[in-house]
Amino acid sequence: MPQSGARGKARLLDAPQTGAIINHGAANAPRSRPAHWNQQPSNELHRQMTLLRYGFDAELLLEDASLAAEAAQFGLSRQQPLTDLAQSLENALRAPLDYPPLAQCTTPGDRIVLALDRHLAQSAELVAATVTHLAEAGVAPDGIAVLVAEPPHDDPLRLLGEPLRQAIRLLVHDAADRQSLAYLAADHSGEPVLIHRALHEADLIVPIGCLRRKGIGGGFGIHGPIYPTFSDAQTQSRFRVQAAKHPDGPQREKLDASADEAAWLLGIQTIIQTVPAGPDALCDIVGGSPQAVARRAAERYHQAWGQTTAQRFDLVIGTICGGPIHQTWENVGRSLEAALAIVEPGGALVLCSALAESPGPAVQALARSAPRHAAPRLGRDPPPDAATAMELSRALDQAEVYWIGPFDPELGRQLPLSIIAPDELPGVIRRHRRWAVLHNAPLADVSLDSSR
Numbered sequence: 001m002p003q004s005g006a007r008g009k010a011r012l013l014d015a016p017q018t019g020a021i022i023n024h025g026a027a028n029a030p031r032s033r034p035a036h037w038n039q040q041p042s043n044e045l046h047r048q049m050t051l052l053r054y055g056f057d058a059e060l061l062l063e064d065a066s067l068a069a070e071a072a073q074f075g076l077s078r079q080q081p082l083t084d085l086a087q088s089l090e091n092a093l094r095a096p097l098d099y100p101p102l103a104q105c106t107t108p109g110d111r112i113v114l115a116l117d118r119h120l121a122q123s124a125e126l127v128a129a130t131v132t133h134l135a136e137a138g139v140a141p142d143g144i145a146v147l148v149a150e151p152p153h154d155d156p157l158r159l160l161g162e163p164l165r166q167a168i169r170l171l172v173h174d175a176a177d178r179q180s181l182a183y184l185a186a187d188h189s190g191e192p193v194l195i196h197r198a199l200h201e202a203d204l205i206v207p208i209g210c211l212r213r214k215g216i217g218g219g220f221g222i223h224g225p226i227y228p229t230f231s232d233a234q235t236q237s238r239f240r241v242q243a244a245k246h247p248d249g250p251q252r253e254k255l256d257a258s259a260d261e262a263a264w265l266l267g268i269q270t271i272i273q274t275v276p277a278g279p280d281a282l283c284d285i286v287g288g289s290p291q292a293v294a295r296r297a298a299e300r301y302h303q304a305w306g307q308t309t310a311q312r313f314d315l316v317i318g319t320i321c322g323g324p325i326h327q328t329w330e331n332v333g334r335s336l337e338a339a340l341a342i343v344e345p346g347g348a349l350v351l352c353s354a355l356a357e358s359p360g361p362a363v364q365a366l367a368r369s370a371p372r373h374a375a376p377r378l379g380r381d382p383p384p385d386a387a388t389a390m391e392l393s394r395a396l397d398q399a400e401v402y403w404i405g406p407f408d409p410e411l412g413r414q415l416p417l418s419i420i421a422p423d424e425l426p427g428v429i430r431r432h433r434r435w436a437v438l439h440n441a442p443l444a445d446v447s448l449d450s451s452r
Helices: 043-048 085-094 123-136 197-201 233-245 250-266 290-305 329-340 361-368 386-398 422-430
Strands: 049-054 058-063 072-074 112-116 144-148 169-172 181-186 192-196 204-210 271-278 281-288 306-309 313-319 343-352 400-404 435-438 445-448
Touching: 049 313, 058 422, 072 306, 085 123, 085 271, 085 281, 112 123, 112 197, 123 144, 123 204, 123 271, 144 197, 181 197, 181 250, 192 197, 192 250, 233 250, 233 386, 271 290, 281 290, 290 306, 290 445, 313 329, 313 422, 329 343, 329 386, 329 435, 343 386, 343 422, 361 386, 386 400, 400 422
Parallel strands: 072 435, 112 144, 112 204, 144 169, 204 271, 306 445, 313 343, 313 435, 343 400
Antiparallel strands: 049 058, 181 192, 271 281
């Protein structure tokens, strides 16, 4: 049995696996997946084996003949990805919910900012369709700016043709640069509301967000893609602290209210919200007034990802799918949060990820903490991974946590986890009575059925 805690040794996934587990492909993969990636196994195959997909194109195949029971399956989207994203966005802009069409809200000389959510799927396609719509409405291209929260992995302007692409400004937010920030007002608690200057000066702001499950990585209400995303470093730190300490309840609702207040001060009256069908795909795009969009998008997310179960499981295996942009410690926190909702106290969790990034200071401090796995102390300026460390502390307090991922052995010493190789997973499964697979764990939304 592997050692627990920071003393555990990592085993790499660079060798092919045989027997009960088969590993295909590499975690840090090319831009196109194998043709079979989006095809779910047939019902007959499900009766014989369980397929775990994680990272970009890594697969683990578990044969039921070697296991004690068949797994319960959660986290497979019930909605198909959009086949024509540009047309779906055009429909949302022309017929928004409880608000006039976007073209009627603009004039040729307007300064317009498209504010993109972090890790927004298909951002280049969304930007191209929105800019085209605005240009057709008569908006001068040199009056349009695209604002992103961090240096983008994928150029959001890459699908724009020339000379349109040269006319659009791409702005990257820097929370530490006070010169790029403007003062809006003091919020209801007396805290200064600072925002990126381009938003402060815009005639029209069009936020383009991605709905996520409510929780540590679920933003701060419908206006989370604006605030604190485009605020100053101190405000972002304050929000992280409070969200980590209070993942739900009245304190968390105050943070959502602060985001709503900042949006009101900016005059934001219409938004675009996308609903994920997977790490890199969308199943719906909703536009209109924030309140109407929030209701519709939440309904669509529940239709895609919402599930209930009548029982807890003493083992839950979660997978984190997608390329490097999705292999983050933030998604580790989301995955743990989703798994904890359905695991028995004293049970076990297994995360399958292609994350190769070193843990942040809060997670490393958790590995060194005494007493073991004590929750980190959060001051006024916590590290960015504070919320993940808090969720990991909760998980370690309730369950044994195992990890399958491409870690260097030295890196294993920095993690408070039991790191195992893929071919050790059947042995973990055999030691448990009821087990479940949480596919796409950062997106999955599984809860206990309270009516039973």
